[in-house]
Amino acid sequence: MNSPHFKKILIFLLSSIGLIVAPHIANIPIALFGFFSLVLGWRFVAVWRPQYLPRSRVLLFLTLLALTLLLSQHKHLLGRDAGTNLFILALGLKLLEIKTERDIYLVTYLAFIVAASLFLYQQSLFMAAYILAVCCVLFATLVAINSIEIQTRVALKTATLIILQAIPIAVVIFILFPRVEAPRWMIFEEKNKAKIGLSDSMEPGSISDLGTSEELVFRVKFTGAMPPLKQRYWRGPVLAHTDGKRWSQFNTQLFKGLALTKPSYTGTAYQYTLLMEAQEKNWVFGLDMPEQFSAPLALTGYYQLVTQENSKKRAEYKITSYPQYNTGELTQVEYQDATQLPREPSDKIKQFVTQLHGFDSKPEEFIAQLLTHFRKEDFHYTLTPPLMEENPIESFLFTTKRGFCSHYASAFVYLMRVAHIPARVVTGYQGGEFNGVGNFLEVRQANAHAWAEVWIENQGWMRVDPTAAVAPERIEQQLNLDLLELGGEIRFDPNMINQQQNWLKQMNQLWNSADYQWQRWVVNYDSDNQANFLSTFGIHDFKAMMKWLMILVALITILLSAFLLRKKQKSIAPVLRLYQRFCAKLKPAGLIRTNREGAHDFAQRAKIALPEQADAIEQITADFIQLQYGRVSSREDFVRFAKAVAKFKLTVHR
Amino acid sequence: MQKYTHQLLDSANQIILGKEHKIRLAFCCLLARGHLLIEDIPGVGKTTLAHTLAKLLGLHYQRIQFTSDILPADILGASVFDGKSHEFTFHPGPIFNQMVLADEINRATPKAQSALLEAMEEGQVTIENKTYPLPKPFFVIATQNPSHQIGTFPLPESQLDRFLMRIELGYPDPKAERALLTGQSRYKLIESLSVQLPPEQLQQMQTLVTKVHTSDALLDYCQAIITFTRESSEYHCGLSPRAGLALLSAAKAWAFLELRDAVIPEDIQAVLAAVAGHRLRSGSTDSEAIVAPILAKVAVF
Numbered sequence: 038m039n040s041p042h043f044k045k046i047l048i049f050l051l052s053s054i055g056l057i058v059a060p061h062i063a064n065i066p067i068a069l070f071g072f073f074s075l076v077l078g079w080r081f082v083a084v085w086r087p088q089y090l091p092r093s094r095v096l097l098f099l100t101l102l103a104l105t106l107l108l109s110q111h112k113h114l115l116g117r118d119a120g121t122n123l124f125i126l127a128l129g130l131k132l133l134e135i136k137t138e139r140d141i142y143l144v145t146y147l148a149f150i151v152a153a154s155l156f157l158y159q160q161s162l163f164m165a166a167y168i169l170a171v172c173c174v175l176f177a178t179l180v181a182i183n184s185i186e187i188q189t190r191v192a193l194k195t196a197t198l199i200i201l202q203a204i205p206i207a208v209v210i211f212i213l214f215p216r217v218e219a220p221r222w223m224i225f226e227e228k229n230k231a232k233i234g235l236s237d238s239m240e241p242g243s244i245s246d247l248g249t250s251e252e253l254v255f256r257v258k259f260t261g262a263m264p265p266l267k268q269r270y271w272r273g274p275v276l277a278h279t280d281g282k283r284w285s286q287f288n289t290q291l292f293k294g295l296a297l298t299k300p301s302y303t304g305t306a307y308q309y310t311l312l313m314e315a316q317e318k319n320w321v322f323g324l325d326m327p328e329q330f331s332a333p334l335a336l337t338g339y340y341q342l343v344t345q346e347n348s349k350k351r352a353e354y355k356i357t358s359y360p361q362y363n364t365g366e367l368t369q370v371e372y373q374d375a376t377q378l379p380r381e382p383s384d385k386i387k388q389f390v391t392q393l394h395g396f397d398s399k400p401e402e403f404i405a406q407l408l409t410h411f412r413k414e415d416f417h418y419t420l421t422p423p424l425m426e427e428n429p430i431e432s433f434l435f436t437t438k439r440g441f442c443s444h445y446a447s448a449f450v451y452l453m454r455v456a457h458i459p460a461r462v463v464t465g466y467q468g469g470e471f472n473g474v475g476n477f478l479e480v481r482q483a484n485a486h487a488w489a490e491v492w493i494e495n496q497g498w499m500r501v502d503p504t505a506a507v508a509p510e511r512i513e514q515q516l517n518l519d520l521l522e523l524g525g526e527i528r529f530d531p532n533m534i535n536q537q538q539n540w541l542k543q544m545n546q547l548w549n550s551a552d553y554q555w556q557r558w559v560v561n562y563d564s565d566n567q568a569n570f571l572s573t574f575g576i577h578d579f580k581a582m583m584k585w586l587m588i589l590v591a592l593i594t595i596l597l598s599a600f601l602l603r604k605k606q607k608s609i610a611p612v613l614r615l616y617q618r619f620c621a622k623l624k625p626a627g628l629i630r631t632n633r634e635g636a637h638d639f640a641q642r643a644k645i646a647l648p649e650q651a652d653a654i655e656q657i658t659a660d661f662i663q664l665q666y667g668r669v670s671s672r673e674d675f676v677r678f679a680k681a682v683a684k685f686k687l688t689v690h691r
Numbered sequence: 692m693q694k695y696t697h698q699l700l701d702s703a704n705q706i707i708l709g710k711e712h713k714i715r716l717a718f719c720c721l722l723a724r725g726h727l728l729i730e731d732i733p734g735v736g737k738t739t740l741a742h743t744l745a746k747l748l749g750l751h752y753q754r755i756q757f758t759s760d761i762l763p764a765d766i767l768g769a770s771v772f773d774g775k776s777h778e779f780t781f782h783p784g785p786i787f788n789q790m791v792l793a794d795e796i797n798r799a800t801p802k803a804q805s806a807l808l809e810a811m812e813e814g815q816v817t818i819e820n821k822t823y824p825l826p827k828p829f830f831v832i833a834t835q836n837p838s839h840q841i842g843t844f845p846l847p848e849s850q851l852d853r854f855l856m857r858i859e860l861g862y863p864d865p866k867a868e869r870a871l872l873t874g875q876s877r878y879k880l881i882e883s884l885s886v887q888l889p890p891e892q893l894q895q896m897q898t899l900v901t902k903v904h905t906s907d908a909l910l911d912y913c914q915a916i917i918t919f920t921r922e923s924s925e926y927h928c929g930l931s932p933r934a935g936l937a938l939l940s941a942a943k944a945w946a947f948l949e950l951r952d953a954v955i956p957e958d959i960q961a962v963l964a965a966v967a968g969h970r971l972r973s974g975s976t977d978s979e980a981i982v983a984p985i986l987a988k989v990a991v992f
Contacts, residue, residue, distance in 0.1 A: 042924040613992055632990040635956035665992070666953045668904040 046181050047084045049192075050141060050148075051077065053174035054132070057152045058125055060167065064158045065122050066110045072103060076129035083133075091133055100130055121154045141182055148175055162555040173197055205593045213571070213586040215579060216564035238285035239276060239464065239487065241422075241429060241443035253314055254466060254484070255322060256553055258477040260308040264324065266468060268360045270488065270500065271322035271480060273465030275339035281379040282429055284447055284462050300340070300497065302328050304361035311354045312556065319343045322465055322480070324358035325500065331355050340364070340498075351556060364497030367459060375459030375492060382455045385431060395456035400493050403456055407449065408506040414438065416445075418508035445503040446487040459492035463500070474543075475550025612664045612675065619657055619682045623647075626687055636661050650688065657681050696896075696948060699747050699887040706743045706880050707736050709867030713858050715948060716965050717744060717832075721893070722900050723944035725855020725937065726811055726831040728796075728969065733836065735860045739877050741792040741832040748893055749886035750789035751826065755807075757799035759842065763806035767816050768823075781818065786810055789826050789890065793833040797843040804846060807831070808853050828893055848970070855937050856962070857969035857978065896947070903943040904953040908992060912956050913939060915989045916963070925984050926971045938966045956991045 055077055062070055076099070083090045091099065103126040111119040128147045135141060152168050152175070176196035177189075184192065255271075276284040306328070313321060321334060321342040330336070333346040334354055344352065367375070382390075390396060393406040415438050422440040425432040430451050433444050440448075446462045453460035467486035469478035488502040562570075576582055620630045620639070628646055630639045640658035644651040660678040696718070703714045717740060720727045729737045738754070745752035755766060768784030785791065786807065793807055810816050811831050815824045833854065836843060851857070863871060871877075888896075905913075913935065921929025930938070939954075941962040946954040963985065968978025975981055 045924075633960075633986050633988075635960065635991050637955055637957045638960075662953075662955055665908045666904075666906040666955050668906075668953055 044084055046141060046178065047080075047135070049174070049178045049181055049189075050144060051081055051084070051132070053171055053178055054128065054144070054148050054151075056171045056174065057148050057155075057168075058128075060155055060159070060164065061121070061125060061151075064118070065125065068106055069110060069122050069126065072106055073125055073129040076132060080132040080135075096130065096133060099133070103130060117157050121151075121157065124151055124154060138182060141178075145175055145178055160560045162552050165555070165559075169200070173200055176200060202597055205597075206590055209586065209589040209593065211559075211562075212567075213576075213582050213589070215582060216562070216567050238283055239443050239447070239462070240283040241425075241433075241440060241447055252482045253549075254316075254480050254482060255314060256312045256472075256477050256479050257324075257469065258310045258312075258475075260310070262305070262307070263471075263478070264305075264307050264360055268325075269468050269478075270325040270463075270486070270502075271466040271469075271484075272325045272327070272341055272463060273320055273322050274341060275461055275463050275490070276487075277339075277374050277461040278377060279379060279447070279451070287374055299328075299336075300326060300362040300364040302326070302359035302362050304359055306357050306359055308355075308357045311356055312553070313344075313352050313354070315350050319345070321354060323356050325360065325465075326362045327356050327358045329357035351561065353557070353561060362497070364492075366497075367492055372459055372492075375461050376454050376457060378451075378454050383428075383431065385435065386452070386455055389434065390452060390455050395452065400453075400456075400458045400491065403458070404453075404491065404501060407452060408501075408503060411445065411503055411506045416507050418445075418504065442487045442504040445507060446489045449489045449501065449503040453489070453491055461490050463488055463490050467502075472546045472550050472553075474547050475553050477550075477553060479549055612661065612678070615679055615682045616657075616661045616665075619661075619685060622682075622685055622687055636665070647687075650685075653681070653685055657685060695888045695892060702747055702884060702887055703740075703743050706877060706884070707740055707860075708870050709863045710736075710740075710860060713860055714740065716856060716858050716962065719941060719944040719948055719962065720856040720965075721748075721828075721830055722896055722947060723855060723937075723940040724828075724897055725941065726833070726853065728833050728835060728851070728854040728857040729860060730835045730837065730857055730969075731860045735862060736877075737832075737834040737860060738792060738794060739881070740860070741790070741834075742881050743884065744832070745790040745792075746881055746884045747887045748790070749889050750828070750830070752790045752792070753785040753788035754792040754794055755785045756794045757796050757803065759798055759800060761799050761803045763803055766803060766806050767810065767818060770819055779819075781821065781823065783823065786816065787823070787825060789828055789830065791829075791831045793831060795836055796833040797835045797845050799844065801844055801847075804844065804850065807833075808850050811853055828890060828897070851969045852931065852933060854969065855941060856965040858965050859978065900944045900947045901940070903946050903951070905939060905943070906953060909954050909956065909959070912989070912991060913942075913959060916959070916967075916985055919985055919989050920967070920971060923984065923988075930967060930970060934967065934970045938963065941966045960986060 058073060058077075079089070079091075107114070107119065107122055107126060111122065113119060114123055124147070128144065128151055131140070131144055131147065135144060149172065152172055155164060155168055173193065173196045176199055177192040180192045180195045180199075274286055276286055278285050278287050307324060309324070311321065311323070321344050323330070323342040326340055327336060327342055330342060331354060333344045333352075334342050334356070335345060337343055342356070344354075346352070390403075393403060393410060395403045395406075398406075417439045418441060419439050420441055422444065423437050425437060429444075430448050433440055433448055434452075443462075450460040450462050464485070464487045466480045466484040467488075468484050469480040471477075472479055486504070488500060488504065490498045491501050492498050571577075571582065576585060616636065620628075623630075623643055626643075626647060628639075628643050634642075636658050640654050643654045647654065657678065660674060660681065664674055664678055700711070700714060700718060703718075704711055707714060717727055717729075721744070729740065731737060741754075742752065744750075755761075764784065766784050766786050768782050768787065770779040770781050772778075773780045796804060796807070810825065811829075814827075814829060815822050817823075835846065862868075874880075916938070917930045917935045919929075920926050923929075938959065942954045942958040945958040945962050946952075949958065951958075964978040964982045967985070968975075968981045972981050
């Protein structure tokens with residue numbers, strides 16, 4: 038058990054177990070992970086110093102310690118987390134008592150289960166590739182156990198070959214095997230995984246550095262045409278209430294509820310599929326303004342789409358939106374909400390509004406005046422505005438004049454309300470990067486945006502984006518956030534995009550596209566999707582599924598084995614093949630030639646077992662030896678040998 | 692030719708009872724022009740075997756009893772000053788015989804051992820810049836006590852390699868033992884033996900042995916065995932190229948004894964334990980066990 042052979046297998050096995058457990062570091066408590074690492078390290082040392090292996094009493098103590106640790110972390114042994122942790126600890130402890138070859142098999146199979154448990158936490162394409170690679174090493178361990186001589190490269194090659202041969206069957210089973218809904222305990226409890234996203238409120242004055250994140254929020258695939266960049270506003274929560282600094286959603290029951298009246302839609306319809314990433318909130322960001330949507334979605338009184346299902350996993354929605362719409366009349370409550378002000382505006386503000394004819398002209402004119410003011414005066418768009426803790430709107434409008442979308446949107450809405458025009462802040466996402474490879478839009482956290490909505494007689498709610506007035510590039514061109522220098526202002530020069538980064542960008546798009554397809558076709562392949570997909574092939578019921586499953590698996594097995602057998606036979610010389618046929622003919626008599634047995638020895642055995650056919654056996658063996666090992670052998674010898682083998686027939690007397 | 696070998700082996704079997712296979716191996720070793728090492732405890736018939744073979748082959752026979760104080764000169768001979776002719780004359784040592792029995796070779800110091808082994812390898816002795824050829828045929832049978840016995844200098848691997856084969860005789864089976872106990876004195880029996888295979892015939896046979904055919908298929912098997920010993924973790928070091936040549940020539944001799952003009956895998960299997968055992972693991976005396984993994988795992992074809 039301490040031979041170098043065994044040592045090598047152990048090293049193989051321990052490394053692969055280390056690799057398979059490593060990604061769990063994010064999923065299991067640090068105390069348990071530490072315990073496992075210690076045990077693994079111990080076993081590694083013991084490969085060279087077997088005397089350090091613990092005795093059974095120590096092992097018992099360690100087991101109790103592990104259980105105590107586990108219970109202190111989870112209080113129970115059920116559920117995904119506790120179950121996985123139990124498995125990992127058991128695997129670690131089992132490592133310490135590897136004694137025979139059987140134990141290695143056991144540990145290897147345990148490791149396979151731990152590998153599968155990784156999917157309970159993460160189902161990304163990257164993780165799948167990683168697990169496949171580690172499984173390859175585990176297979177190589179199994180190959181190594183069964184080979185005379187361990188050569189790492191050969192073992193890995195064999196393992197890869199085994200996996201490659203298994204892939205067709207795996208694909209068939211994946212597609213055809215009936216999907217079972219996961220039991221409750223398996224439902225993914227992605228605690229901290231949900232994206233932070235937009236929040237319920239915003240307080241532009243208290244932010245001096247807007248963190249931008251490249252984290253993906255959702256992807257959109259349009260079935261027909263795509264709306265121009267200017268119209269790509271993805272509607273999120275509406276912030277109508279303000280206390281002067283902070284903007285938040287009204288908690289009125291009315292607006293939490295569903296929309297009572299639907300707007301009337303005009304213009305082009307855009308149909309698209311929206312794939313939301315997992316998130317904490319139940320918001321779904323439809324293109325402004327959504328018209329048709331499927332079951333779990335609902336439209337709130339703020340025309341925001343929300344899902345009524347668990348939003349903590351990725352989900353796909355089919356939506357139709359119209360960029361032009363009329364929301365119609367405003368109710369009394371809505372009017373009050375949309376003109377709410379925390380206190381009487383200051384004289385400076387009033388004076389400013391008067392100056393821009395806020396009180397004595399039509400709302401449209403005031404809006405145009407205000408936007409012009411933003412454009413003409415020294416206003417700048419920056420992600421790192423100065424702090425404005427007291428009177429943020431006034432300081433922004435008259436002093437600092439620097440801010441990002443939230444500053445402009447909130448100041449704009451505030452001024453509208455001062456002029457008694459109903460207005461509110463709408464948050465969401467704007468734009469999105471087009472992935473040319475996968476033909477879809479990717480909307481990231483960095484695309485988060487805030488704009489204003491103004492209610493105008495006969496037109497209903499109308500979108501106004503004051504940020505566009507200051508920095509039209511922010512809306513019309515995709516702003517490359519990689520170019521942002523901390524503390525500096527954004528430069529919207531498209532030439533600044535570094536040529537060198539183009540291929541990086543392309544690679545990135547390729548990867549995102551692959552990930553999208555993976556999500557769509559593999560991870561989201563549930564019973565509904567399966568039924569849809571299979572019905573295109575005319576498979577409608579369980580019976581047909583099973584039938585096709587059997588047929589395809591059998592077909593692949595036959596093809597693979599035929600291929601393997603043919604390959605094996607080809608490499609054998611004709612003389613040897615004939616001799617093997619002769620041996621096969623002797624098999625029914627219980628005469629089986631072992632690999633190590635020469636023809637001569639085998640013939641001696643056969644002659645004793647079958648005395649009445651001794652002559653024939655003798656002749657065939659002599660010919661074979663002559664052909665295989667002799668000095669000279671003619672064509673006639675071969676023909677005679679072939680004939681003799683063909684003629685040979687086992688006669689058994691009972 | 693066949694008659695000679697048959698008679699020779701028959702007669703030898705009369706003297707050393709129940710050891711047909713070992714005697715055949717010993718003769719096979721001789722036919723392959725190799726030297727033989729017999730490793731076993733005292734009293735199982737090592738000397739008797741050597742003596743019998745010498746007698747049956749009609750070879751000049753000399754026995755050298757190795758002791759811890761034996762010197763190279765005691766084996767090779769020395770130049771002695773002749774007072775009459777006023778010059779040094781060479782007095783050949785006991786090694787100048789066709790068959791030399793080096794008894795208990797591991798009791799001698801490494802210096803004496805290497806003197807013998809050098810002579811074996813070169814087929815000649817060089818003393819004081821003069822070279823003296825050894826007689827032909829020249830055949831050394833060395834015996835060795837198992838090295839765990841006290842007061843021995845076990846031969847290092849490099850020198851064990853000089854012996855084509857190592858065999859163990861082992862205790863006789865009960866039947867042979869009884870025949871031995873009731874029969875005549877072995878010494879007298881050896882005295883009464885007649886020459887069965889004169890030296891000229893032996894040399895002719897040795898030439899014929901080298902001409903036994905080895906096919907590609909057989910060389911594949913031979914190479915598979917060598918490769919296996921080099922790659923397997925069972926062995927510290929694999930068979931050297933010299934060992935490979937030894938294996939092949941011993942197999943040829945075995946095939947010759949089996950009256951075949953071509954070597955077959957069974958011939959290699961028959962001599963493998965004797966040829967490879969001491970080269971693969973010098974410490975162990977159970978050659979069969981040493982080569983068992985090779986036979987079990989290397990496919991014949």
